[in-house]
Structures are given as structure tokens and as C-alpha cells.
Amino acid sequence: MKHLLRYVTAPLLGAVLLFACARQEPTPSVAPATSISQDASAPGFPEGFETGTKTAYTTGTVTLGSGAWTLNDALLGNTTADAKTGSQSARVRNSGSLSMNFDLSGGAGVVTVGHARYGTDASSTWELWASANGGSSYAKVGSTVTSSTTTLSTASFTVNMAGTVRLQLRKTDGSTNRLNFDNITVESYGGTSTGGGGTTAGGKKFLFDASHAETAGNADWVLDVDGGAVSRYPTPAASGITASTSETYWTAALSSWGVALVKLGNSVENLPTGTAITYGNSANPQDLSNYSVFIVDEPNTLFTAAEKTAILTFVKNGGGLFMISDHDVSDRNNDGKDSPAIWNDLMSNNSMQANPFGYSIALTNISETSSNVLASSTNVILHGSQGNVTQLKFSNGATITKTSGSAATPLIWQGSSTQGLSNIMCVTSTFGTGRVFCITDSSPADDGTGSPGNTVYPGWTEIASHAPLHMNASLWLAKLQ
Template sequence: MRLPSRSSRTAQSVLAAAALAFAALAATAAPGSASSTVGANATTSSAAVATSARVLFDNAHAETAGNADWIISTSQPSPYNQKSAPTVETDWTGAISAWGVALAQYPAEYTLATNPSGRALTYGNTSNAQDLTKYDVLVIPEPNTAFTAAERTAIMTFVKNGGGLFLIVDHDQSDRNNDGVDSVDIANQLFNSNGVDNTDPFGMTVAYQNISNENTANLGSGASTHPVVNGAWGTATKSILRGATTFTLDKTANANAKCLLYRASVSNTGSTGCFFAVSTFGTGRVALWGDSSPADDGTGQSGNTLYDGWNDPAGTNAEWALNATDWLGKLS
């Protein structure tokens, strides 16, 4: 599996470390302050670019239901315990293990963990070893069981207080465990019934679509300069859609909602047909991707038939995933 280089991000970390050791050089060697534009009903703040990020991948909402395997490893990496990085993608087993392995090869910048099946997402629960207060980025790769009301509040509070949420949804009727809800339903419920802000806080909703086999390189207007598109892991220019949906943006609900990649057939300035979207809420950041196939690396547990979208030449799918992780963790 392809593991993209991240030399520019590593170089920035070296500069940050030098700045800490040699304060006199801070003005020229350290990463500068980054202005953080926040979501609706919040204020603008300024925060230094981070030098490390703690990333939690969720596996507590049936991410392996049916013919799916949206985990980085079956061994459930413990939080803050990635001292020995895997050397090749096959060191870990999971359909998004290439994503995890790429990050784990930079242990000075990333610590990884998996939220295991049966453990609720919490914020401010000191008895939970994987409480969201201990993480900078939460990745939820196609949930198939609904979040409880308490979990929706925890996720939104996490983002409002500075966390990064990466939510991957799939096409309409992708109910892999046949419980009556799919990732489209689950995402829209999170956006509109969360106990923190129930008025479309991110400025986006998920459409009920099933786009079967398309490719797109239709970047949103002005998207080429965004760190998710032009980032330390390379340039994200295109993506595959293999059973996908899109997002509808509402800038009146949140002026910071932005589409980075549209379907090929729509305007790159419109409010519909958005395939990769970003937004902010409070001091946190949000990224939404409309299909699980681009992050799928084709490997996983025995019995699952998977698709290698990570390496599909019709997309720069690894770059979307990895640059977005950087941006959500405020490494860029």
C-alpha cells in the first residue's frame, strides 16, 4: 500500500522544536500563529500551530458491520502508546489500516487509539480512559448504529471546545447491520439534535443519494489553497465515488461551511453536490467525506470483500484523508 511522504510536516516540527530550545530564533524558526475563524455565534481566536495530535478512531458504532471493516487495526492500539511504529501497511489489519500506519510512522507527531466496541463516546468523564478530552481528532468512519443523545452532546462539545471531527458517511440505504438507520440518518441527527446547537451548527446536511460509479476533480472555488487540498502529505486534486452521497451547504447557518470538492457535474460555487466539505464550530474544525470507499485500502479481516480506493489512480484519496487529519489536529 502507498504510504505518502510527509517531509514538509516533519520539517515544520523540527523548526517548532528548535524554536522551543532557542527562544531568540522564535520569530523566524517557529511556526507562526494561525488565525482560527470560528463557527456561528462564537468569537474569533488566534492559536499557535500544534506540533502533535492525538487521534481517536471510533469502532463503537458498528463500523465493522456487514461487509465492512472500517478500523485501523484489530489489535486496538492503546492511547498514547505508539512508541514502535509499524513499518508496512500489513503490520495492521483493517480496511483503513493504511491511514493509521501512515500516521503511526510519525510517532513524534501522532498518537493513535481506537475506541472499542461497547465503549460510549464521552466528554469530561474522568472514568473513561478514552474520554474525548484526551484527544485532538475524532475519526468516525461510517457509523452504523446511532449515537445516543449523550454521545451527540459529547461530540459537539468536543468540537466546540477545539476538537477536530472527521466524519465519513456512505450512500443512502447503506444500513449494514439492518437496525433501521444508516450513516446518512446518523449524521443528520447529530447535526440537528445534539443538545449543544440544534440549528445546523456546521452549516451542512447529508443528502439521501446513492452515486454508484463516478470520479471527480471538481475543486471548489478557492479550495486549491486550503490545507486539506494543498497539504504536507501532497496535493488532493480528485476522488472516487463508489456508492456515495453529497452534502448541502447552508452558509446562513454557518458562514464557514466550505466545499472543497464537488461532483463533476455541478457548479463549483453552489450549495449542493458537495463531496468533501469542511467547517468550523466554536474553536474546533469539521471535515465530512461522502463515501467510505476512498479511504478503503483493500485489506481487512477474513471474509470481508473490500475495495482498494486508497490506491485507486482515479483519486488522490490518501492525500484527502491525511491532509484532513493534519488540519483537524491543527498541525496545519
């Protein structure tokens, strides 16, 4: 969040004179809307290589959870040197490959693959290939990927092939260096949602939480505030938004974000105070099953046990969760809990799974502009349809610590940090068939508008990468890229 001023009490503010001037850069242009339907996971996926046994590199067929695969110069590894999230993962050497022996009858939309180099081996390259004729011929999908770390990273590919499709992973450098593959997800192309629902005629449905004191203190971390009240639907109506509509159409810190999503053909809503966070409750019109992505910017009250179960079930069944935290000691409603503590409580104190996303939020407070960005040309959050991400500015934010061996993929680190397990500024992960993105400062999303009397800052335009980062992450969570 921008500066500690947000937490200064009103009497103290009267005695403080603050002058701030931030250079504003042009808002990145918004790409035209695309019409893609790819919600449901293909049957048997994600593939985690937890079933089946193959201990030799000799070419052979093994039956996995998703179906039968041919492993050429590849085996299923379960040593401490194998990068994996469960008990084993695929290990490939030389010019080996992993090939499906079955077709995906519902086509293939977005495919993600967890990958890492094995043990002390050097980096290696690999590619995803797809076949529409039962494996008679294949075509390369996307760019060649380099695996350079010993912890799993996630590569994302937009296949978008209807009809019957089968996939193949090919190690391409021909060296004896070995690679690990794990957590392969495949979204059907044109399927029906099984978890994160909410497909509309023009796009996906995004729900912005306002039920956990997101407007407490000197902040309005919602789409729109009118007279201090947050309604389900921002006003004026979203139907009035055109390509030239300004973000001032709505008034709150996240109005730019919401307007940009609507311009792409999506729909947005607030979840007002007093509305329950549920999953699978048909009596609740704002049940999470009706949405593709749930965005929570700086919650300031704890989630209840039932709410934590609802959120995690939503993600596990295919939904997208956009988590935004702030720095340590950022309790805006003075209830003893700030957003880092609240997010950590969700991940560590729930009835479903401890550490479901493979990271925690460190109790830190940093301010810096970092260009220490993951070098990955295939990462659609860093290089997606809404632009490239080259920098991230924190103005009093926390950091993230990744659990070794987890599915979490750090994207940006503090400028002076090695690209390791700590000092992370934003991260992606998966849980079940759903996706998660976490950033630990609210400043980059702040568009500089809010309720009268609030002190706000134009973080959305302050750094040219901020809008592309949030928009690319939103579309990735919605499985639109």
C-alpha cells in the same frame, strides 16, 4: 463505500460471482514529522464581529469581542447582502484594512478567516499580515487570497510566531468591490489545549471510533481487527512502526491511514465496542478531552443523547471531528439506520445547537470520479504538507448540502455540478473553536485489508489524491497545518 456488494447478504453472495480489477497508483510519500504545539484559541477568539457598531467607512476604532480594532475603509455590515454567520460581519472596500490594536501574548499558530465577496460585487483580493513589534511593521503571511463567491469560505494561514503578535487583514486590489470577513480564529503558538487535547511528545492523539458497529457486515472501518475483535491499541505496537513499515502491519480498512499518522509522530487508538463516548469524564481514560481528533467512519448505530452532547462539546471546545458517511440505504447491521441518517440525527437532534456545522447529508447514491475541486491555493486540505488534491472518486457515496450563509466550505463537487450549495462530496466547517471535515463515501479511505472473508478494495491507493486528502484533513483538524 466501494460497490453495493458490501450490503449483499451471505447467502446471496454464494450465488454471485464478482470480479473487480482496480488500477493502483503509488502511495503518496509521507512528509517528515514536524513538532508544533498550537492547541489553545487565543483569548477572545474566534472573532465573529457580533459586538460593536460601525456604520460608516471612515477610519475608526471599534471594540469587538477579542479587543479593539481599527477599521479603515471598513464597517460592520448587517444587510442581507453581507455574507455572515450571525447578525453582522466586517465589510471592506477600496484598499481598506482591519487591524488589531492589541497583541496576542501567546503568539499565533494557525489563523483562519471566513471571507466572501459582498452582494453582486465582483471578486476581490486580500492578504493577511502579522506584526511582532506592536504594529510598527508587518510581514505578509501566506499567499494572496481571491474572494469570488457570495458565501463564506475559509482561508487558513500558518503564522507560527511566538511572543507578542498582532494581525491585519488588507484588501489589496484597490477596487470599489467590497469584501466581507467573519469568523476569524487564532490558535496560540505553544499554548495548552482547552478542548481537543491529547498532545503527545511526538504529535497529536487520534481516536478512531469502533463503538458504533463500524465492523458490522462486510467492513472493518477501524485501525486493526484481530480475530474479529477490536482493541484499544492496535497490534503489533505502534512503537514498531518505522518510515518503511507497510500498512499491512495492521489489518483493517483504515490501517494505512493509522500507520501514516504514526509515521508523522502522532499516536492512534481505537475506541472499542462498549466504551462510552464522553467529554469531561476523568474516570474514562478514553474521554474525548484526551484526544485532538475523533474519526468516525460509517457509524451504524445512533449516537445517544449524551454521546451527541459529548461530541459537540468536544468540537466546540477546540477538538477536530472527521466525519465519514456512506450512501443512502447502507444499513449494514439492519437496525433501520444507516450512516447518513445517523450523522443527520447528530446535527439536527441534539441539545446544544441545531445544524451546528452548517450542512446536512443528502440521501443520494453516486459513483463517479470528480476533478471539480475548489480553486484555492491557500487551502491546506487541498494543498497541504501531504500533497495536492486534484480528484476524488466515489464508489457509491452520498452528497452534502450546505446551508446558505453557513461557515461550511465545500471543497469538491460532483463533476457536472456548479460549485454551489449542493452536490458536494467533501466539506470543512468550524464550530466554536473546533474544526470539522466531512466526506460522504468511505471508499477513498479503504486500504484493501480486513478480516478474513470481507471483500475490500484499495481505495486509499486507487486515486493518488485520496491519501493526501485524508492526511491533510487529519492534520488540519489537529491544527498542525
